[in-house]
Amino acid sequence: MGIRTGAQVLEGLRDGRQLYMDGTLVKDVTKDPRLAGGARTMAQLFDMQNQPELRDEMTYESPKTGERVGMSFLQARTREDLARKRGMYRRWHDHTLGMFGRAPDFVNVMLSSFAAGADAFGPYAKNMTAYYEKARDEDRIATHSLTNPQVDRTHNVAAQAKDLAAKAVRETDAGIIIRGARMLATLGAYSDDLLVMPAPSYPLPNTEEAKAFAIGFTIPVATKGVKLVNRPASIAPGVASSHDFPLSARFDESDCMIVFDDVLVPWENVLMYRDIEIFNSIYRRVHAMGAMGHQFAVKDLCKAQFMMSLAFSLVRTTKVDEFLHIQGMLAELINSVQVLRSCILTGEQEAELSPVGVMAPAMGPIGAVRYLFPEMFRRSCEIIQIIGAGGLAMVPSFAEVNGPLAEDVKTYYQAAAADSTTRIRLFRLAVDASMSTFSGRQQLYERYFAGDPVRGAGNLYQGFDKEPYVARIKALLERFEREEAAGL
Numbered sequence: 278m279g280i281r282t283g284a285q286v287l288e289g290l291r292d293g294r295q296l297y298m299d300g301t302l303v304k305d306v307t308k309d310p311r312l313a314g315g316a317r318t319m320a321q322l323f324d325m326q327n328q329p330e331l332r333d334e335m336t337y338e339s340p341k342t343g344e345r346v347g348m349s350f351l352q353a354r355t356r357e358d359l360a361r362k363r364g365m366y367r368r369w370h371d372h373t374l375g376m377f378g379r380a381p382d383f384v385n386v387m388l389s390s391f392a393a394g395a396d397a398f399g400p401y402a403k404n405m406t407a408y409y410e411k412a413r414d415e416d417r418i419a420t421h422s423l424t425n426p427q428v429d430r431t432h433n434v435a436a437q438a439k440d441l442a443a444k445a446v447r448e449t450d451a452g453i454i455i456r457g458a459r460m461l462a463t464l465g466a467y468s469d470d471l472l473v474m475p476a477p478s479y480p481l482p483n484t485e486e487a488k489a490f491a492i493g494f495t496i497p498v499a500t501k502g503v504k505l506v507n508r509p510a511s512i513a514p515g516v517a518s519s520h521d522f523p524l525s526a527r528f529d530e531s532d533c534m535i536v537f538d539d540v541l542v543p544w545e546n547v548l549m550y551r552d553i554e555i556f557n558s559i560y561r562r563v564h565a566m567g568a569m570g571h572q573f574a575v576k577d578l579c580k581a582q583f584m585m586s587l588a589f590s591l592v593r594t595t596k597v598d599e600f601l602h603i604q605g606m607l608a609e610l611i612n613s614v615q616v617l618r619s620c621i622l623t624g625e626q627e628a629e630l631s632p633v634g635v636m637a638p639a640m641g642p643i644g645a646v647r648y649l650f651p652e653m654f655r656r657s658c659e660i661i662q663i664i665g666a667g668g669l670a671m672v673p674s675f676a677e678v679n680g681p682l683a684e685d686v687k688t689y690y691q692a693a694a695a696d697s698t699t700r701i702r703l704f705r706l707a708v709d710a711s712m713s714t715f716s717g718r719q720q721l722y723e724r725y726f727a728g729d730p731v732r733g734a735g736n737l738y739q740g741f742d743k744e745p746y747v748a749r750i751k752a753l754l755e756r757f758e759r760e761e762a763a764g765l
Contacts, residue, residue, distance in 0.1 A: 279344030283320025349382035375580025394563030420468035435487035465533030493549035520675035567637035
């Protein structure tokens with residue numbers, strides 16, 4: 278089959294899935310006004326793969342079928358492969374301004390890493406390889422759900438009094454039965470499949486009670502007994518103009534709670550089951566973090582470049598870029614872009630073959646992006662708010678351009694370097710990027726999407742080889758002592 282078109286993707290989403298939003302069942306995610314914009318964006322991404330001029334940049338030949346498949350599925354074997362994948366990531370995330378963070382390439386990279394180290398899945402290794410090949414060769418979209426509902430964070434999931442998290446309640450000849458809930462399935466409304474895997478930040482204790490929660494599997498989103506509860510849309514219904522919230526209308530990627538109502542997962546779809554050691558160590562075993570980090574670092578760079586470009590455009594309308602303190606804030610955005618770019622390129626240049634035979638970007642520079650970017654993005658939103666100031670608070674709906682007060686709007690919403698129409702469209706974009714519900718969700722997403730930042734920082738410190746640096750200071754102090762003794 279190979280790569281799909283946008284039309285094929287949209288048709289695949291009309292599968293009778295049980296997705297609820299605002300208290301009602303969504304009959305068709307591709308037509309519902311709260312979700313249709315994201316569905317159109319998804320279709321655009323897949324149509325890009327089919328553009329003849331982008332064929333070699335966006336796709337490669339499947340080693341199994343010979344058909345063209347998405348480049349994000351490629352298991353990189355060389356540094357040149359990493360550069361090819363970076364080019365593909367950039368195409369998609371430049372198109373979405375880095376705001377469609379869970380575009381399909383993210384899980385595709387995860388799957389390619391899992392399949393490269395499939396032996397780590399023990400008795401379910403063949404299932405992992407088979408699903409990766411299916412997803413690649415059929416160009417399927419997968420969302421993932423890694424974390425359990427927030428119930429009582431003082432206890433691990435197996436020790437919580439309220440038994441709400443998804444777990445295997447029994448097994449049959451056909452497969453395992455799953456009951457309970459998982460969060461947070463971003464892109465759930467637009468995915469073909471659901472991948473349930475561990476969350477690296479939340480290991481399970483090695484107890485008999487915990488084994489029921491040590492599960493990993495994949496199933497179609499439309500599987501019987503699977504219910505998705507989608508958060509409200511970022512854009513409110515009845516907005517006067519599509520220009521008022523241009524990002525919300527296109528890139529609101531949906532986030533879902535997944536409820537499993539005694540769902541049968543066939544044995545061939547099971548990826549891990551009742552094995553605490555595999556559950557707690559799978560990402561380390563398959564050396565997945567470098568490849569996954571490479572993808573999201575490129576997404577972050579695209580996002581940072583968009584915010585920088587938006588800031589440049591804003592300052593020119595009212596000539597505030599002539600003030601030195603504004604130039605200082607713009608320099609912050611420039612430096613953020615340069616740091617991200619440098620980390621990505623360094624990660625590629627220092628990449629090494631992992632034990633499973635995949636070229637893994639260096640985790641030092643790639644990991645730095647993970648920790649730096651949430652604050653970089655929050656700061657970019659703050660800078661745009663400062664630049665726009667009261668102009669963001671009073672910018673009207675774009676509908677006013679053609680409303681009863683059109684002449685007044687034309688006169689009084691001008692700026693030194695922009696007519697009223699251009700200024701209103703630009704400032705509406707800035708509002709959506711920096712201070713809307715959509716922007717707030719983006720800031721929260723960046724803070725937590727790579728896991729608990731506190732645990733992540735702790736793991737970084739604990740795993741970092743500190744001894745050479747401590748030894749350096751010890752040697753320095755000894756050198757000073759010798760020099761003092763010698764009267765130097």
